[in-house]
Amino acid sequence: MTTPPPLILVDGSGYIFRAYHALPPLSRSDGTPVGAVYGFASMLLKLLETEEDGFVVIFDAGRKTFRNDIYPDYKAHRPPPPDDLIPQFPLTRSVCEAFGVTSLEIPGFEADDLIASYTKEALKKGIPVKIISGDKDLMQLISSEVSLFDPLKNKIIGPQEVLEKFGVAPLSIIDVLALMGDASDNIPGVPGIGPKGAADLIQRFSTLENLLDHIEDVSKPSHKKSLLENIEKARLSKKLIQLHEDVPLPKPLSDLKIKSIETSKIISFLKEQGFQSLIPRVERYLQKQSTSIDRALTSLSDEPLVATPPLSYELILTEEALQDFLKEALKYPKIAVDTETTSLNALRAELVGISLCYTPGVAAYIPLNHKKELSLLDQDTLKEQLTLKKVIPLLKPLFENSALLKIGHNIKYDLLVLKNHGLNIFPIDDTMVISYVLDGTKTPHNLDHLSSVYFNHTTIKYKDLVGVGKSEITFDYVPLDKACQYAAEDADFTLRLHDVLKPRLIRERLNTVYETLDRPLISILEEMEFEGILVNPQALRKLSTLLSEQMTLLEHQIHILAGRPFNLASPKQLSEILFSEMGLETGKKGKMGDFSTRAGILESLADQGHELPKEILKWRGLAKLKSTYTDTLISQINPKTHRVHTSYAMTRTSTGRLSSSDPNLQNIPIRTEDGLRIRKAFLTKPGHFFLSLDYSQIELRLLAHVAKIPSLIEAFLKGHDIHAITASLVFSTPLEKVDETLRHKAKAINFGIIYGISPFGLGQQLGIPARDAKEYIDAYFKTYPGIESYMEKTKAEAHQKGYVETLFGRKCFIPDINDRSPQVRAFSERQAINAPLQGSAADIIKKAMIRAVQLLNERKSSSKLLLQVHDELVFEIPEDELSTLGPELKKIMEGVIHLEVPLIADASVGENWGEMTTHTF
Template identity: 50%
Template sequence: MATKTKTAKRLYLVDGSGYLFRAYFAMARSRQGLTRKSDGLPVGAVLGFSNMLNKLLTDMQDEHDPTHLAVIFDHSGKTFRNDIYEDYKGNRPDAPEDLIPQFPLVRDATRAFNVPCIETPGFEADDIIATYARTAEANGDEVVIISSDKDLMQLVSDKISMFDPMKNKKIGREEVIEKFGLPPENVTDIQALAGDSSDNVPGVPGIGIKTAAQLIEEYGDLETLLDRASEIKQNKRRENLIEFAEQARISKKLVELCIDVPLEDDVDSLAIRSIDLDLLMPFLEEMEFNQLIERIKRDFGDDRSVVAEGSTMTGGAETPEYETIFEEAALQTWIDAAYERGVIAVDTETDSLNAMRANLVGVSMSVAPGRGCYLPLQHGGDGLALDDEEASKQIPIARALELLKPMLEDPAVLKVGQNMKYDALVLSRYDVNIGPFDDTMLISYSLDCGRGGHGMDELAKRHLDYDTIKFSDIAGTGKKAKTFDQIQIKEAAKYAAEDADITLRLYQALKPRLAAEGKTTVYETLERPLAAIIVAMEREGVKVDKSVLAELSADFTQRMAASEAEAYQLAGEEFKLGSPKQISEILFEKLGLLGGRKTAKGAWSTNADVLEELAAAGHDLPRVILDWRSLSKLKSTYTDALPEDIHPETGRIHTSYSLASTTTGRLSSNDPNLQNIPIRTEDGRKIRTAFVHEKGNVLVAADYSQIELRLLAHIADLKSMKQAFSDGVDIHAMTASEMFGEPVEGMDPMVRRRAKAINFGIIYGISAFGLANQLGISRSEAKDYIDAYFKKFPGIRHYMDETIAFAKDHGYVETIFGRRTYVGGINEKNPAMRGYSERQAINAPIQGAAADVIRRAMIRMPQALLDAGLSAKMLLQVHDELIFECPKNEAEKVCDVVSKIMIGAPQPAITLSVPLVVDARPGSNWGEAH
């Protein structure tokens, strides 16, 4: 009888997904449904959800005595029910466009109210609720499910009840009988027969809830009814029960809730937490929920709880407290603190900058400013002897990750990091899928693009006036530099714990600015969601055929040798074609070629522009040198180097994408850079043929056609260009016809080429000098072309002048999606610097908008492919192009889905006045698909 002496729990389980949709549609019926923040982000459903959650918490305090509480959400993607019945929920319409960006925000709202926020991949919220409810019931605890969902009524028992907060109505056994005609234990049988059109549960045709209840009451249960269906007197009903018996059994599997979901958090971990205004107010302020803020201040006062007990730092002025963790109990204390706070800064320490090859050496964490810890895991590895007795005290990495994994993956705890893409990729290789997370680097990029770098050291100095410990301070430099696992733990701990501490303080300084400066939408729709997409792409990588590269390398070597022989003959002597000094001596001193120019140091320049000018003047040797250089670069940069980048375990190349390194929002590819493979030369295109697929698959390349020109036409409101794009006219031929008066039919290709060079050059602020070089014409002729262009298309000149004027007044320009780029030198007195800044100001809104469009497409793509039942994987992004790998039999459908997503990417934020066009094709290699 001793077990009865324990204190029973009262567990409240909130159906968060149901709450959200009820909030959305309730708000939609009022003007509040249109609520948007000052930056345009829709937040009506978040406001409704927050109001409902606040009311629930207040009512529970006043009228109930809950001891434990959690909000449960559906996880995006398919569940185990789709394996049972492929069309489960197949007829449900897509979520409203303005609701989609609010999904992550309601999770943030839940955490801000200091309530556990739980979801599990592969299961619906109802299954998680069922598992918790039955587990608590078995322990003798009381459960209240906050929902009116009929699917949850099967759980009602003496210990489990439901509560509809909208109607303020309790749902117990009698209410279930009133709804279904029978008690809760019969609900699944009734639903299996009646089906459910909203979830596309088929049921048995012709049988509704009332008839199903009568049949189950008469025969006892579904199986007995199906076994004895031949006894039914009504002909049609009997025939349907016999014909659709298996469909009824499948339907029961669909409606029956799973009660053994693998739960990361047990019931004990859901203990009620008091509202923490330091946690809640920043979120409500960011969402601009002013009335709710005032209500909560009245209810709770504004005495905000202490950030963390024991901290001696307030803003960075005093000595921080950093701890090194060697005991499991100490690690658990930090994990518990993360759950208590709902937010934790996390950083990984590794032995390599290459996330796909890095070994995890340690993890640092911070839950409050001035407090941090370092968990060393693999210092002194690979047989290296460290003069550090603490090295042997490290918690084994497998055990440490076993303890950390639930917290790092738990949606109830927001993880904060600096360049979290790297940490997420490293941890994913240890089977830890970290999330959800905020990224201080991306927050900074959303706020201050063009104002400087976004690395942690620079941000700490800029925003906190704090000088961080530099990696070189503890690791050294040059050939003697140590990897992190070779650094003494005491030194490593200071550096690592500071990283987490500073990251948390940067988060607290920067995150509120998103709302204040109207950049929440940019961050939430263009930056934060993309990081997880890039992690998946980088981990997937792309297969490269070494034999193709070897053949190309041999071909380039032979042709380089031929170019060398020709160059020696033209020069009359042998020299190094890779030596600028020797080239200049041959060209300008021995041969005396005219048209050269000297560098600032007085040496003859041999850069590509000079050699192109000399070659255009009719000199053969500069052309041969240029050909040799082109082959040499392709060979050294790609055909010889790429095999070294193939991962020894995966057999694929895994490029790394920088998300915050450009001023326009474009991604950049590194280690290796796959975005700079030349596409305009035949030899450059050959390199793409080495990028191949696994057996049975194909590659699909999808490319936007002239997206920047289309965006220019929209932004500058160029009526003739917009009409041409709408009519599907060749835009370059149209431009040539407008400028030079030549008919489109039978146009000289050289005339079209000139128009194309001007069309694309204008976007980048091309000069007469640059256009002259590109087309091989005189500068005066190039200037005439540009003048004629602006005369024919005055809207472009107007756009350029207006954009420059705006940048001079405000110091920045913006894309149509709200991405801001600061242009520092726009008011410089130096003409060269000012001219560069003006070209940047002209280009950024166009190229930035193109980057925003493809980012939006990438963010939607994985779910769209999954929803279409496709197994395609997105591998690469190269400027305006996306590359996928898929089974050969999926290729056609993949092309269709990918094109649809890419074309529709601007909406609903922007409706373009010109159509976007996407060319998507499959191929046996990248070159063939492009």
């Protein structure tokens, strides 16, 4: 009888880690790490070349298995996989698929258990087994019919090799390992019994159970004592080491064959990953297998990879066609919406067209304002398009249908564009925001990237339609056929993304974050951006002139100090003056080889008493105010509304904080005279007041809450000066004798600790040596011991999970927390310490915004929420509503969440943003 070919089982997870540590970091053109994927693909190719009968790759499905239920500390001390390895795990599965190799995994079990179960099944049917792995745990399966090949040592291991290594037959390895324990898996074993002692005991007693039944017969006193004290540990260890041979098999043996090889799939995958060097090996392998390579398919390098071809992208040019499409769309529960315009500024953009998609692959584009080729008249609109006047009445019922979910990717932009034309859209979902809630800043959230990641689809690029540089055109000059494919594709893949991403919110327990915080905030931010804020251009022009005069005077003074004129805006010339001509102490060299003149270096020189660096810093500050605010703000005033309309981004920070741009209204200085002058240019409408509600020391209050610090909690409950209290405790000074200097130091420590400040950083802030700063920090931790334990616990959580969480459950990802560089790792740990506090503060103010706007809507008030500046909200309120709405808005902000300490929102009122006075309700 002929012996059947062996079933070859490959320990895929072992290959991945081996490839990761063996190769230098590699990245795809989009930044995705692929070093381990490359190594894995190379190893898989080698197996294909040598194992002609085919093989199956078995993976671990995850870190948690049934062994963790038996023993929670199983593998507990192992660090999580490196951040740059995590995105490579799914790609290794894709390698197998591309090569036509079956890969298997099953949740709750390790790859070793699945290998053991398939081994048992194969032996039942008389099929020999060859296991490819270097894992010693798999040696318990070795027999005359089961061999193990260690690819690293290039060695086949059979029963004799096991006997030589462990001193026992393969059947007894479990018992030996149970006594020895396994530090790498955190399996306890029996303390004091090593490999030789364990082998001797099992040789004499045959099994662990027999040994434990006859401990009194053990001759060595130390072994006897340890066995008596650790009987349960020994039994537990055996349970953990023994492989589970009855795992439900995901596929029958008959299905474990190499699939028919698709040349196009292999070549496409390798080119997509950037593995050009593997292609010749693949070609040689396929030729050896008498598989011809389709030359048309091997020329894919410049062509996009399409996951699912579009079923129907329709260009709608008639009312009838639009009505038919909308009639069909109403049969579905949701529809994706995207607008095409002439500008990124939603309130200045002209609407060019609208695309819609109600089921994957079925999308339409409605052109509204496309023009013929660029002409001097610039008004030659294509006649065959529908007009906006005809389209709006048809779209309005669909957009305002509360039973139909409207989905967009960065839908806030589309809401603003359509609102300009009298179209309001509700209810809404945003796939960009959902992606952000799920994955934070560890991945880009643009549609091109996500389409590639989730669907292996390369989208049409905007620049390929409009060009770049001098030849760039606006979208209204893109030909209709190309515009249709681009716009419809955007709507199509937005809908597909929604199908993939929305279910993840529930699976990953982030639905509450999205549904109660970020989704309701989208419409609120859209309203705030649409409303804008009134700015006095005359005041800004006057201030710009004043700043220019101040800069001229400073420039003259600086030239006198330097001994000659030079260009103050040139770092190279300044470097020559400071370090070559004046001979000041040099700092670090910049990229061009000159000594750096960055702010930190100049501040250090100024602190040493040098006048020129001090004056340069003043000049730079004025130049920044002029270029960033006075001059730029004037150009950003909307000519129709006479207001500036900032844009709030929800997906740019790691903690959930909002960021403001075009213009950035969150960074206007508040503590300088010139900064206040800029704020004075922001005005209310006649008969209105600004009401500012600003959370007081919110992150310190959150620290007291999460770290449970009794003295801090008590101080906040009693409304004491927290910085004076800290100064008194840290510097052992009676509270009544704490002067402003000590309070300043305590304030720097209080806020510095929140950001994980180092002794060097605190020393720089206070102008003292790092060793003195370290003594302050040590004294602080002794004063508030719970803070240090909170910090250590938070860092450990970040190292284990790769993220930390806010009080509301938002995940703040720390991508480099396990980086190989100590400096990068230390910076990431400081991020991890602060992220739960800053993230919770961000969530709190989002909740406050939502509740505040709800109140204004319920009251049908004409008051508006205009700005969010980190921990501050700015409202524009009619004078006759201030006394009634003010206290209620303050109450809302202070009652958003119940903490161990009170939240306090300080109120101030004024007719311009620079002259706000404290107000008590």
